[in-house]
Each structure stands twice: as structure tokens, then as C-alpha cells.
Amino acid sequence: MNKNKSSILLVEGPDDQHVVWTLLRHHKVAENFEVRDKGGIDQLLETVPVQLKGSELRRLGIMVDADENLAGRWQSLTVLLGKAGYPELPGVPEGAGTIVEHEGKPKIGIWLMPDNRTSGMIEDFIQFLVPAGDPLIDHARRCVKGIGDSHRRFRPSYLSKAEIHTWLAWQDHPGTPMGQAITRKYLDADCRHAAGFIAWIRRLFGD
Amino acid sequence: MPKPIFLHGLEIKGFRPFAHLTLPELSRVNLIVGKNSCGKTSLLEAIQLFVAEGAVFNIRDLLSSRNEISAERRGEAEAGQMIGDNLAYEALFFGRPDLDLERPELSIASLGPDATILHVAYCRFIEKIEDSDGQARRRIIIVEREDAAEGSPAALQVKVGDRERLVPIEIVDRSRRVSRRDLDSPFPFQYVPADGLSSNDIARGWDKVTLTAEEGIIYSALRLVSADIERVAFVADTRTPYNRYGMTKVSGQSKPIPLRSLGEGVNHLLGIAVSLIAARDGLLLVDEIENGLHYSVMTRMWKLILDQSRALNVQVFAATHSLDCIRGFQAATAELGFGDARLIRLEGKSGNIEGVSFDPAELRIVTEEDIEVR
Numbered sequence: 001m002n003k004n005k006s007s008i009l010l011v012e013g014p015d016d017q018h019v020v021w022t023l024l025r026h027h028k029v030a031e032n033f034e035v036r037d038k039g040g041i042d043q044l045l046e047t048v049p050v051q052l053k054g055s056e057l058r059r060l061g062i063m064v065d066a067d068e069n070l071a072g073r074w075q076s077l078t079v080l081l082g083k084a085g086y087p088e089l090p091g092v093p094e095g096a097g098t099i100v101e102h103e104g105k106p107k108i109g110i111w112l113m114p115d116n117r118t119s120g121m122i123e124d125f126i127q128f129l130v131p132a133g134d135p136l137i138d139h140a141r142r143c144v145k146g147i148g149d150s151h152r153r154f155r156p157s158y159l160s161k162a163e164i165h166t167w168l169a170w171q172d173h174p175g176t177p178m179g180q181a182i183t184r185k186y187l188d189a190d191c192r193h194a195a196g197f198i199a200w201i202r203r204l205f206g207d
Numbered sequence: 208m209p210k211p212i213f214l215h216g217l218e219i220k221g222f223r224p225f226a227h228l229t230l231p232e233l234s235r236v237n238l239i240v241g242k243n244s245c246g247k248t249s250l251l252e253a254i255q256l257f258v259a260e261g262a263v264f265n266i267r268d269l270l271s272s273r274n275e276i277s278a279e280r281r282g283e284a285e286a287g288q289m290i291g292d293n294l295a296y297e298a299l300f301f302g303r304p305d306l307d308l309e310r311p312e313l314s315i316a317s318l319g320p321d322a323t324i325l326h327v328a329y330c331r332f333i334e335k336i337e338d339s340d341g342q343a344r345r346r347i348i349i350v351e352r353e354d355a356a357e358g359s360p361a362a363l364q365v366k367v368g369d370r371e372r373l374v375p376i377e378i379v380d381r382s383r384r385v386s387r388r389d390l391d392s393p394f395p396f397q398y399v400p401a402d403g404l405s406s407n408d409i410a411r412g413w414d415k416v417t418l419t420a421e422e423g424i425i426y427s428a429l430r431l432v433s434a435d436i437e438r439v440a441f442v443a444d445t446r447t448p449y450n451r452y453g454m455t456k457v458s459g460q461s462k463p464i465p466l467r468s469l470g471e472g473v474n475h476l477l478g479i480a481v482s483l484i485a486a487r488d489g490l491l492l493v494d495e496i497e498n499g500l501h502y503s504v505m506t507r508m509w510k511l512i513l514d515q516s517r518a519l520n521v522q523v524f525a526a527t528h529s530l531d532c533i534r535g536f537q538a539a540t541a542e543l544g545f546g547d548a549r550l551i552r553l554e555g556k557s558g559n560i561e562g563v564s565f566d567p568a569e570l571r572i573v574t575e576e577d578i579e580v581r
Contacts (some may be wrong), residue, residue, distance in 0.1 A: 003577045036576075047576060050569045054578040055552060 005054060007033035007205055009061035009109075010044050016063060016113075016122050018179030020201075026182060026189040027198045033059065033205045041065070045076070049084040057106045061204050065121035066112040068157050073112060081108065093117075097200030109204035115193060123160040126178050128193035130167065140167040211488040212258060212395050213522050216318030221301045221311060222256075223249035226558045231318060234549040234566075236516050238496075238536050239526040240581045241553035246560050247526035250553065251398070251492045254524060257315040257325050258490060259394045261365040263374055263382045266327075270294040272400075294380055296329060296361070301558070306361070326366040331359045332373065347373060395489025397482035401498060403471070404478035410441040410451040412481025421484045424515055428480035431507050432472050432500065435459065439466065453477070471499030476508070483512065487519045497529035505535025506542070513545045533580060537570040552580055 011017050017037040024031060038044035041064055051060055066073050070093075078089045086100055086108060093116040100108045114125035130137045144162045154162055168176055171186045181187045188194070214233050219225045224246040239247050252269050259265035271294065297303045300311035306329055316324040335346045350359055362375045404412070416422050429436045437456045440463075444450040453466030453474075466473055475498050483491050500508065516523050527533065533550065540548045550565040550573075565573060565580060573580055 005577065005579045047572055050565070050572040051576065051578060053552075053563050053565065053569075053580070054573075055554065055581060056579040 003036075004034035005056040006058045008051065008057070008059070009033055009035045009063060009201075009205075010038050010047060010051075011035060011063045012041050012044055012065060012122075013037055013039065015178055018177060019122060019126070019182065020063070022179045022182040023189055023194060023198060024201070027194075029198060029201060030206075032207075033061070041067075045080060048080060052084045052106060052108075059107045059109070059205055061109040061111070061201070063111045063113065066114070066116075066119045067121060068119055070112060070117075070119045077110060096196060097203070099200075099203055107204065109200060111197065111200055115196070120160060122178070123164045125193065125197070126164050126181075126187065127160060129182070129187040129189065129191055130164075131188045131191075136170050137163075137167050140164075140170065211520055212490060214254070214257075214317050214490070215320060217254070217257075218316045218318055219250075219253050219314070221313035222253050222299065222315060223301065224558070225249065225253070225560055226301050228553075228560055228562060229318075230551060230562045230564070232549070232564060233522075235547040236513055236523040236545070237525070237548070238533065238550045239524060239553065240528070240533065240550060242581070245553040245555070247553060248401075248494055251494055251524060251526060253315050254490065254492060255394075255396060255398060256327075257317065258396045260367045261325055261327050261363070261374075262394070263379050265394075266299070266363065266374075267294065267379050267382050270296070270298060273298070294376070296363070296376060299327070300329070323368055324366075326364070328364040328366075329361065330364050330373075331361050332375075333359050349373075395486070397486040397489070397491050399475075399478050399482050399491075399493040399496075401495035403475040403498065404482070406452045406467075406474075407450060409453065409474070409477050409481055412478075412485055413439070413441050413453070416481065416484050424484060424511070425477065425480045427511055428476050428508070429455075429473065431504050431511070432476055433457070433469050436469075472501065472504070473499075475499045479512075483515055483521060483523075484519065486521045489521065491516075491521050491523045491525075493523070493525040495527065496525040497527050497532040500532075502529075502531035502535070505529075505532050506538040507535075509536050509539030510543060513539055513543055513548065528581070530581065534574060537567070537574050540567040541571060550580060 009020065011020060014037050017035050020035050038047060044062070044064060048060070048062060051057055062077070064073065064077075074093050081089055081100070085105060086102060089100060090098065093110065093112050095116050097116060098110040100110075113122045114120045114128060118124070127137070141163050144159065144166055164178070168174070168178070168181055168186070171181065171184070173184065176184060176186065178187075182189050216233055217228075217230045219228045224244070228246075228250075239250060241247055256265055256269065297306050297311070300313055304311045310329055312326060312328040314324055314326045316322065331350050333348050333350055335348060337344050337346050349364070360375055360377065362373050363379070365372050365374055413425070416425060425439070426436070429439065435458045437458050439453055439455045441451045441453050444452060454463040455466050455469065456463050466477070479493055479496065482493075497505070512523060515521070536548070536550065539545070546567055548567055550570060552563045552565075553560050554563060555561050572578070
């Protein structure tokens with residue numbers, strides 16, 4: 001299959017890809033762009049400057065985890081895009097998702113998971129989609145936090161991953177992946193955070 | 208022995224479609240891509256003009272190879288004022304200026320170590336004989352536009368570094384037609400045009416390599432397209448003996464067969480191979496390198512060129528339209544771990560042409576991501 005060469009959303013991994021796909025379907029967003037799984041942050045960042053030199057590229061979305069240091073991630077993107085001919089990124093990411101437009105150059109959108117404001121990752125974004133007042137999420141958080149240091153096998157930065165997957169394990173179909181959890185309506189794809197993300201997608205890829 | 212030449216970077220102003228083009232980095236092997244009329248051939252021409260230091264034969268060839276014969280100047284020819292051809296000198300300069308009104312200039316400069324600059328300016332001059340202490344001295348005066356006497360002869364002022372010379376266009380017009388494909392070129396570059404070298408040019412190239420160590424390179428190249436080729440010889444055409452053409456012995460065939468009958472690709476590849484060898488310590492320039500060649504040959508062809516560019520110390524500039532050629536180039540650089548190569552896309556509208564460059568690491572991503580680079 002030929003890849004879409006003009007409009008691409010780069011994401012870090014398959015989970016991100018599936019979450020985006022299901023959100024797009026739920027919000028009936030025209031699929032005029034490709035969601036491409038880059039298999040890791042390093043590969044994704046390495047691809048960006050080369051993609052920007054492609055002769056058919058018109059719109060490029062970059063969706064990455066802020067991870068533990070939102071400011072640091074933003075700084076590295078600023079340097080990367082500065083070298084690629086986009087010197088005017090704002091000092092901090094825009095809360096509604098950053099869009100950069102430059103005369104004669106591809107349009108760029110940047111979304112730092114979970115919300116362009118806080119450090120974290122896609123699992124934190126998914127936690128935002130847990131329906132308000134859900135009784136199990138607090139329980140899941142307490143359980144995970146209750147594991148003593150000597151028994152905890154994941155690194156502290158993966159706390160939100162452990163929490164959301166614990167919560168997912170307690171649904172109708174235990175172990176449902178995040179993307180499908182949207183389809184199965186365990187998660188609220190109409191909540192404020194999901195709508196904000198979709199608005200960014202529409203601003204970037206809508207004609 | 209001339210000093211080996213290597214262009215580390217290039218800056219072109221006012222030449223053909225380039226108002227101002229800077230290519231800050233060049234590699235040993237450079238593949239040039241871009242849409243039609245983005246100046247791929249013009250870039251190859253600029254390199255030739257620079258390396259030939261604005262030589263008369265080169266200027267005349269740049270113009271006559273593209274049929275740049277002036278319509279206005281035909282009048283002069285009919286009036287019997289013209290000797291030789293009526294070359295359209297405005298075609299050398301950006302925007303084709305009106306030479307009756309303007310005095311255009313162009314410059315082509317190499318960047319980095321050994322940076323040099325070639326300036327070419329169009330002017331008119333008058334010759335004065337002056338008496339200097341009883342001796343008649345000839346003095347050339349460049350006339351400024353305002354007081355340009357009607358009909359004063361035109362010339363190109365050619366400056367390389369601090370050496371300057373005046374080339375009356377009459378001399379260019381009357382100069383011998385020397386093919387750019389001339390393998391005896393006094394300048395360290397070889398040019399293979401899009402339609403390949405002529406049989407005779409290839410024959411002369413062949414004469415230089417036959418029975419030498421380099422002969423093997425030619426056979427390796429030929430066997431890329433036809434594995435059955437055993438031997439090649441150039442023979443005189445019985446009707447016009449100064450014309451020679453290639454014959455080949457193919458395994459399983461008892462009689463020799465004409466090289467041309469093996470397809471257009473064989474001829475193009477042979478032209479590239481003899482030119483590569485003749486370009487030792489200099490530059491090889493190839494237009495539409497993919498012409499007549501099947502896509503399956505591309506990677507192997509590039510591996511051969513990459514290997515030999517190093518062995519023979521040749522810097523290569525090749526232009527292409529073909530995606531298969533680009534993929535073959537990428538695959539060959541990857542397989543050989545050849546880092547001193549790049550792809551350069553010329554893009555933009557006339558006057559604002561820029562170069563976008565991809566190194567081998569970026570080309571790997573281009574292939575993986577299926578990014579359009581043409």
C-alpha cells in the first residue's frame with residue numbers, strides 16, 4: 001500500500017496509534033492523513049527533519065509523550081525544528097496543542113501527551129477519559145500505590161501505566177487495550193480532554 | 208599532472224535559472240533530482256563552466272548544445288556582419304536580459320578549502336590605437352552603457368580569482384565546435400549528456416582503457432546489463448571509416464554482434480564507464496543517468512560508481528528523474544557503508560531555486576518512510 005506522503009501524524013507506538021484511530025472514528029474525523037507508528041521516541045524524532053524535506057509533505061503532526069520533563073521535551077523539539085527551518089516555536093507548548101505555520105513550508109502540529117501542560121504520557125491522557133465518578137479508578141490507584149517498594153517491579157515513572165491497566169483489568173472484558181476501551185465505551189471519548197485533542201487534529205489536518 | 212579537483216560547496220549567481228543558489232555541502236558522489244526546469248542540467252553546466260574557467264569552447268558549447276542561437280542576431284548574419292554562429296549570449300544569464308540595455312554578470316564560486324570564484328560579465332568595448340612615445344599601442348576600453356557607441360563589439364569579461372581576460376564574442380562565435388563530450392578535454396571533467404556519448408566518443412574512450420588495468424571496470428559495467436558479454440571491440444564503419452562502433456562477442460553466439468543491438472542502456476552505461484575512467488582526479492558529470500537502464504540494474508550500477516569514485520578519485524554529479532535510480536543510490540550507499548554521498552533536490556520557481564540535501568543516513572529514512580524526494 002502506498003503511504004500517505006502529504007499528511008502524516010507521527011506517534012511513538014502501537015498503543016498511541018490505536019487510541020488515535022478509535023478517537024478519530026468516534027468523532028467522525030475525515031481520515032485524510034496517516035497515523036504512523038514510529039516504534040519509539042528516538043526513531044520518531046530522527047524521522048521529523050527528513051520528513052520535512054520531503055517534496056510532497058503538507059502537514060506533519062508530532063504526538064509524543066511529555067514524559068518526566070515537559071520543558072525538556074519541548075526544548076528538544078524546539079532545537080530539532082529550529083534546525084529544520086522553523087525557528088519560531090513558542091516558548092512553551094500551547095495548551096490546545098501547538099500549530100506552526102510557515103509560508104511555503106509544511107504545517108506542523110505538536111501535541112505533548114497528556115495535555116501539553118503536564119508531564120506524563122498517553123496513559124495519563126487515557127486516565128482523563130475515565131468517566132467522572134467511576135468508582136473503580138480510585139480503587140485501582142490506591143491498590144497500585146499500596147504496593148510496597150520491595151514488591152513493585154515497574155519504575156516510578158510508569159505509575160500511570162500500571163494504574164490504567166489495573167483499571168482496564170477490572171472491566172467487562174478484562175485486559176482490553178486502551179484503543180478498544182474507547183470503542184467499548186469504558187472510556188468517555190466525548191470528555192473535554194478527548195474533544196481538545198480532536199480539535200487540534202482538525203485544526204492541523206482539516207482543509 | 209593537474210591538481211586534483213574537488214568541489215566542497217558551490218555558490219551560483221545570475222547563471223541560467225539561478226538568481227542565487229548556494230549548495231554549502233557537496234560530497235564525493237552527488238545525485239541531483241528535481242522537477243523539470245528546476246535547473247538540473249544547468250547545475251551540471253555551471254560546474255563545467257567553473258572548472259573550465261570560462262573557456263571559450265565551453266561557453267560556445269553551453270550555448271550551441273541547447274540551440275541557443277539568437278533570433279535578433281540573425282539580422283546581422285544576413286547583413287553579412289556575422290562570421291560564425293549567432294549565439295544567444297543572454298541565455299547564459301539569469302532572466303535572459305536584453306543585451307542592448309543591460310550588462311549582466313554571473314558568478315560561480317567554489318566554497319570551502321581552495322575557494323575560487325569565476326565571474327563572467329557581458330560588455331562592449333572599443334579598441335584605440337594610442338601613440339606612446341612614438342610607439343603605437345593598442346588599448347581596449349570597456350564602454351559604459353550610456354556612451355556605448357552603436358555597434359561597438361561585445362565581449363565577455365572573464366575573471367578567475369585575480370586573473371582577468373576579455374573574450375570578444377566574435378571569437379566565441381567563430382570557435383571550433385568542440386564537443387563537451389571530448390574525452391581529450393584539457394579540463395579535469397567528463398560530461399555524459401542525457402542521450403549518451405556518441406559511438407566515436409566511446410571508441411576514443413575505449414582506446415584509452417583497452418589492455419589497461421581499468422578495462423575490467425568497463426566489463427563490470429557492461430555485464431550489469433548483459434551478463435553474457437565476453438569481449439568488446441571497436442571497428443571502423445566500412446562506409447565512413449572515421450566512424451567507429453562497438454561490436455561484442457556474446458557467449459553462445461559464434462558471430463560478433465553490434466553493441467547497440469543489446470539496447471540503449473548498454474551504450475549509456477559504456478559512455479558512463481569510459482568517462483568515469485577518463486575523469487580520474489577530476490569530475491564526472493552525468494545527465495539523466497538512468498536513461499535506458501532497467502531498474503534492477505540501479506543498485507549495482509551505483510555500487511560500481513561509488514567504488515570507482517574512490518579508487519579513481521573522481522567526484523561525481525549525476526542528475527535523475529527516476530525513483531528507482533534514487534532507491535538504487537540509497538541501497539548502494541547503505542550496502543557499501545559509503546558516507547560521502549548525498550542527494551540534492553533542486554526546487555522552487557525560476558529565480559528562487561534552492562537545494563535541499565539528504566545524506567546517506569537521511570536517505571535510509573527516506574526509503575523506510577517512503578518519503579518523496581523528487
